Amino acid sequence: xxxxxxxxxxxxLGYGFDVEAFNxxxxxxxxxxxxxxxSTDPGPHYLGSGQPLVPRISIKKELxxxxxxxVGAGIPVVVGSAGGGGTNTHVDWMADIVREIAAEKGLRFxxxxxxxxxxxxxxxxxxxxxxxxxxxxxxxxxxxxxxxTVALVGQMGHEPISEALRQGADVVIAGRxxxxxxxxxxxxxxxxxxxxxxxxxxILECGALAADPGGMDVMVGRVADDHFVVEPGSTxxxxxxxxxxxxxxxxxxxxxxxAGPGHALDLHDCRFEQxxxxxxxxxxxxxxxxEDYWIKLExxxxxxxxxxxxxxxxxxxxxxxxxxxxxxxxxEALDYFQDNSLKIEFHVYGRDxxxxxxxxxxxxxxxxxxxxxxxxxxxxDVAHAASHHASGEMLHxxxxxxxxxxxxxxxxYSPSDLKAGPVYVFSAYHLMKVRxxxxxxxxxxxxx
Amino acid sequence: xxxxxxxRDLAPVIRSKNAGxxxxxxxxxxxxxxxxxxxxxxxxxxxxxxxxxxxxPESQVSxxxxxxxxxxLKVTFYRPTDQCAIGETDAYGCxxxxxLMDLEVPAP
Numbered sequence: 001x002x003x004x005x006x007x008x009x010x011x012x013l014g015y016g017f018d019v020e021a022f023n024x025x026x027x028x029x030x031x032x033x034x035x036x037x038x039s040t041d042p043g044p045h046y047l048g049s050g051q052p053l054v055p056r057i058s059i060k061k062e063l064x065x066x067x068x069x070x071v072g073a074g075i076p077v078v079v080g081s082a083g084g085g086g087t088n089t090h091v092d093w094m095a096d097i098v099r100e101i102a103a104e105k106g107l108r109f110x111x112x113x114x115x116x117x118x119x120x121x122x123x124x125x126x127x128x129x130x131x132x133x134x135x136x137x138x139x140x141x142x143x144x145x146x147x148x149t150v151a152l153v154g155q156m157g158h159e160p161i162s163e164a165l166r167q168g169a170d171v172v173i174a175g176r177x178x179x180x181x182x183x184x185x186x187x188x189x190x191x192x193x194x195x196x197x198x199x200x201x202x203i204l205e206c207g208a209l210a211a212d213p214g215g216m217d218v219m220v221g222r223v224a225d226d227h228f229v230v231e232p233g234s235t236x237x238x239x240x241x242x243x244x245x246x247x248x249x250x251x252x253x254x255x256x257x258x259a260g261p262g263h264a265l266d267l268h269d270c271r272f273e274q275x276x277x278x279x280x281x282x283x284x285x286x287x288x289x290x291e292d293y294w295i296k297l298e299x300x301x302x303x304x305x306x307x308x309x310x311x312x313x314x315x316x317x318x319x320x321x322x323x324x325x326x327x328x329x330x331x332e333a334l335d336y337f338q339d340n341s342l343k344i345e346f347h348v349y350g351r352d353x354x355x356x357x358x359x360x361x362x363x364x365x366x367x368x369x370x371x372x373x374x375x376x377x378x379x380x381d382v383a384h385a386a387s388h389h390a391s392g393e394m395l396h397x398x399x400x401x402x403x404x405x406x407x408x409x410x411x412x413y414s415p416s417d418l419k420a421g422p423v424y425v426f427s428a429y430h431l432m433k434v435r436x437x438x439x440x441x442x443x444x445x446x447x448x
Numbered sequence: 449x450x451x452x453x454x455x456r457d458l459a460p461v462i463r464s465k466n467a468g469x470x471x472x473x474x475x476x477x478x479x480x481x482x483x484x485x486x487x488x489x490x491x492x493x494x495x496x497x498x499x500x501x502x503x504x505p506e507s508q509v510s511x512x513x514x515x516x517x518x519x520x521l522k523v524t525f526y527r528p529t530d531q532c533a534i535g536e537t538d539a540y541g542c543x544x545x546x547x548l549m550d551l552e553v554p555a556p
Contacts, residue, residue, distance in 0.1 A: 136469075246477055249477075249520055252467050303533070304534070356537050360547050
C-alpha cells in the first residue's frame with residue numbers, strides 16, 4: 001500500500017490554526033484534510049439544545065481555508081461531529097455554511113451530509129431486545145429516560161464516512177462520530193491498516209495538542225502498512241516520543257486498551273521512535289473485531305431551568321459566618337416557594353467552589369468571596385424568582401456583627417439575577433447493538 | 449523519618465480532565481526516566497494514597513496505571529457528580545489536580 005497522508009488543521013474545528021503552518025502542510029501532499037468538531041467534553045448542552053459549540057464566524061473562517069485548499073488540490077475535506085453535538089440540526093447548520101462558502105468562492109463540489117440522530121423508538125426497541133449495555137454511565141438506560149430525552153445521537157464509526165467518500169463526496173459533514181473516525185475514514189477506505197489508521201486518528205484528532213509545545217494547530221500524519229509518522233505543521237512545534245506517547249493518556253481512562261464501534265484497539269506493544277527532529281514514528285497498535293457491532297448512544301434531557309446571581313462578599317463578619325448564612329437563606333427560600341422541583345446551590349469562590357467535597361483546604365483564607373447563587377426549577381420563572389429572593393435575602397441578612405446595614409453584597413451586574421435557560425444533563429451514554437455500521441447513519445449527497 | 453518531597457517538585461506536568469462524562473482522570477508526566485521510576489516504584493502513588501489526598505474513599509478510584517512509554521502515572525476517579533448535573537463545579541474537570549501536586553513521596 002502507498003502511504004496515505006492526512007492533514008488535520010486543528011484539534012477541534014473553530015479553535016484556530018496557523019495558516020502558514022496549514023499551507024506548509026498542504027505542501028506535504030496530503031490526500032485528505034480531516035478534522036474533528038465535537039465532543040462530550042463541553043457538556044450535554046450542545047447536544048440537547050442543538051446550539052453550535054463554536055460560533056458560526058469561527059467555523060466559516062476555518063472551513064473556508066480548508067475547502068478552498070481541498071477543492072484546489074482535488075482532495076476531500078472531512079468534518080466529524082459537526083457543531084459539537086453532532087445532531088441533525090448541527091449537520092444542517094454546518095452544511096449551510098459549506099453551501100455559503102461554495103457560493104461565495106464560486107466552487108463546485110459534491111457535499112455529503114451524514115446524519116447521526118437515533119430515533120427514540122429504535123433505542124427503545126433495542127432496550128426491549130436486550131441490546132443496550134451500560135458501561136460508564138452512573139445509571140441504567142430506561143424507556144422513561146428515553147421518553148424524556150430531547151436529543152439522541154449515536155457515534156458512527158469510520159464506515160459511513162468511508163462510504164460517503166466512496167460515493168464521491170468532496171466535502172463530508174458528518175454528525176456525531178467517534179473522534180478518530182474523521183481522520184481514519186479516508187486511509188481505511190484506501191486500504192490502510194485499520195489499527196494504524198485508528199491509532200493515528202486518536203493522536204491527530206487533537207491536532208497539534210500532541211506536539212511540543214502543544215496547541216490548537218496543524219498536525220500531519222502519514223500512515224503506512226505497519227506504522228504511522230506524525231509531524232506538526234508548524235516549524236515552531238516538534239513531535240517528540242514523549243509528547244506523542246503522553247497523548248495516549250489524554251481525556252481517556254486507559255492508555256493501553258481503547259474500544260470503538262465494532263473493535264477494540266490494543267496499544268500495549270506500541271513503540272514510539274523519534275524519526276527526525278520534528279516527527280515521531282508510531283507502531284505496534286493491534287485491533288480486534290467483535291462479533292457484534294455496538295455504537296455509543298449519547299442522549300440529553302432537560303433537568304430544569306436555571307437562574308443565577310453573581311455576588312461578592314467583602315465584609316469579614318459575613319465571611320466568618322458564610323456557611324450559616326447560606327444555609328439559612330436556602331432554607332428560607334425553599335420555604336417561601338414551596339416548589340419541590342426547586343434546587344438552590346451556592347458556589348462559594350474563595351472557599352470550595354471548584355472542588356467542593358474533594359477540597360482539602362477547609363479554612364477560608366480569602367479576604368473576599370465570590371458567590372454564585374444557582375437556582376434550578378421545572379419552571380424558569382420560579383428559578384428566576386428564587387435567585388432574586390435568595391440574593392435579596394443575602395443582601396439584607398441580619399446577624400450579630402452586621403455592620404453594613406445598607407446591604408452586604410456587591411453585585412457586578414444589573415440585573416443581578418440572570419435567566420440561564422434549560423439545564424441539559426446526559427440521559428443516555430450507553431452502548432447499543434446495530435445490525436451493521438451504516439444502519440443508522442444516512443448519507444445524503446448533493447452537487448454544489 | 450525519611451525525607452519526603454511533593455510530587456509538584458518532581459513532575460513537570462500534573463493535570464486533571466474529564467475522561468467522558470462519568471470519569472475524572474489525572475495524569476502525572478515526568479521528564480526524567482530515573483525520577484519517573486523512582487516515584488513509580490516508591491509505593492507512594494497508589495489508589496489508597498491518591499484517594500486520601502482528595503479525602504475520598506478508595507472505592508472512588510476507578511483505575512490506576514503506570515504508562516512507561518510516556519513516563520506517566522495515571523489515576524482515574526468516578527466523577528463526584530455526573531458531568532454538568534446539578535451541583536457541577538468544574539464541567540471539564542480541569543482544576544481538580546492540586547491535591548496531587550501536594551502528594552508526599554519519598555525524596556529522590
